[in-house]
Amino acid sequence: MTGFPEKERVDSYRDHLSTVWGIAATASTDALTHRLSSTEYQDFVNWKNTIAMDNHPSTLDRFYHWLMSGSRFGSVQSSRWVEILTSGIWATVALQELNLCGPVLDIGCNAGYWNSWMSYHSQTAITGMDKREVAIHFGQKRQNELGLENTLLVADFMDAHPAHLYTAIVSLQGLTESFHHQDKRIFESVAAYLMKDGYLIMIDELPGQSLHYEKMWKQAGFHLFAAGMAGGLGIDHEWKSYLALVLKLGGTDTTKTIVDAENATEQLWQSFHLFGTDATIDWTLRNSAYWWAAHEDAVVFL
Numbered sequence: 001m002t003g004f005p006e007k008e009r010v011d012s013y014r015d016h017l018s019t020v021w022g023i024a025a026t027a028s029t030d031a032l033t034h035r036l037s038s039t040e041y042q043d044f045v046n047w048k049n050t051i052a053m054d055n056h057p058s059t060l061d062r063f064y065h066w067l068m069s070g071s072r073f074g075s076v077q078s079s080r081w082v083e084i085l086t087s088g089i090w091a092t093v094a095l096q097e098l099n100l101c102g103p104v105l106d107i108g109c110n111a112g113y114w115n116s117w118m119s120y121h122s123q124t125a126i127t128g129m130d131k132r133e134v135a136i137h138f139g140q141k142r143q144n145e146l147g148l149e150n151t152l153l154v155a156d157f158m159d160a161h162p163a164h165l166y167t168a169i170v171s172l173q174g175l176t177e178s179f180h181h182q183d184k185r186i187f188e189s190v191a192a193y194l195m196k197d198g199y200l201i202m203i204d205e206l207p208g209q210s211l212h213y214e215k216m217w218k219q220a221g222f223h224l225f226a227a228g229m230a231g232g233l234g235i236d237h238e239w240k241s242y243l244a245l246v247l248k249l250g251g252t253d254t255t256k257t258i259v260d261a262e263n264a265t266e267q268l269w270q271s272f273h274l275f276g277t278d279a280t281i282d283w284t285l286r287n288s289a290y291w292w293a294a295h296e297d298a299v300v301f302l
């Protein structure tokens with residue numbers, strides 16, 4: 001069990017998301033309609049509908065291209081701020097608790113929202129990777145303007161041959177597409193980037209049976225090390241929750257299973273829910289990052 005980072009740090013990440021990347025808490029779709037023309041907003045809705053029916057990588061590529069060009073980027077991204085904020089804070093706490101020194105790789109980093117803040121915060125350069133060229137080019141340019149030394153690589157982690165090995169990999173919803181495509185090699189591919197005894201810090205939705213993923217990561221030599229739950233109120237006050245896991249490559253296997261992780265995080269979510277439904281707190285603060293800042297546990301070691 002662990003305590004939690006101070007509120008200033010959550011505020012600092014929230015400010016960074018807003019000022020550097022245009023990702024902010026929005027009360028409704030107003031921010032989108034405010035910053036997008038009505039035609040662009042309609043295009044966005046059309047894209048969402050298209051992707052709901054066809055999430056093939058080439059369709060997503062075209063969507064990302066549309067999303068990252070022009071001034072619409074920040075506006076559209078603002079609808080994802082809760083998952084971006086709470087996942088980024090959780091990964092930061094988990095990394096801090098693991099107390100590692102060594103290189104970190106951020107898989108599926110998009111423009112590098114988290115790694116850009118993390119390197120401000122920790123004064124260390126992080127390598128980011130994403131298969132979408134347009135996101136990496138946009139992010140690298142922005143990070144260079146900020147004087148950051150992170151290197152962002154265009155690569156598909158499933159195909160790439162790592163030039164370096166990393167002590168830790170962070171993936172914030174970066175494996176989702178691969179899960180949806182039911183690729184069996186996901187965890188083997190991630191493991192190829194890790195040093196012996198390295199860690200994968202991942203926050204994602206595991207579609208379907210989570211036991212299926214447990215089998216996959218065990219086959220790749222990982223075991224469950226820690227868990228948590230990130231989320232809160234999103235756009236239009238919808239609840240969003242994400243399972244956060246730390247998997248360790250190699251070392252001693254444990255008897256803890258995904259079911260133990262889910263039970264532990266379910267308890268966390270229940271106590272968070274009291275905070276999350278407290279109408280006296282501004283809704284934009286009713287997320288797990290601010291709950292942790294009120295000294296609740298963020299990471300459960302299994």
Ligand SMILES: C[S@@+](CC[C@H](N)C(=O)[O-])C[C@H]1O[C@@H](n2cnc3c(N)ncnc32)[C@H](O)[C@@H]1O
Pocket residue numbers: 084087107108109110111113114129130131132135155156157158171172173174175176177178
């Ligand atoms: C939902 S976004 C998450 C972005 C960022 N990590 C965040 O927290 O906001 C998922 C990202 O993963 C990237 N991605 C998906 N599959 C990938 C793959 N096989 N290799 C590299 N990047 C991938 C996508 O291009 C996208 O930018």
